[in-house]
Amino acid sequence: MADKKVSSWVKYMALGSTIATALAGLVGGAYFLGNFLDSLWGTDPWLKIVLMISAVILGVGYLITSLSKLGKTDNE
Numbered sequence: 001m002a003d004k005k006v007s008s009w010v011k012y013m014a015l016g017s018t019i020a021t022a023l024a025g026l027v028g029g030a031y032f033l034g035n036f037l038d039s040l041w042g043t044d045p046w047l048k049i050v051l052m053i054s055a056v057i058l059g060v061g062y063l064i065t066s067l068s069k070l071g072k073t074d075n076e
Contacts, residue, residue, distance in 0.1 A: 019066055023059035030055035 034048030
């Protein structure tokens, strides 16, 4: 019984860190890509803002997908 609790705890920690890393990577990558494209095309804050908002939306979608898969695997 204790082994199942530990493996469950480790699984949840791994999922949480994966989601946090993915969200931070998406937003950070969008910032740097937007900054590069803004300096290239002279549209200073606009592409950075649009790409960062898109990254947050994609991150929330990834969060919802991951948590729904977690719920399905826990029921088995």
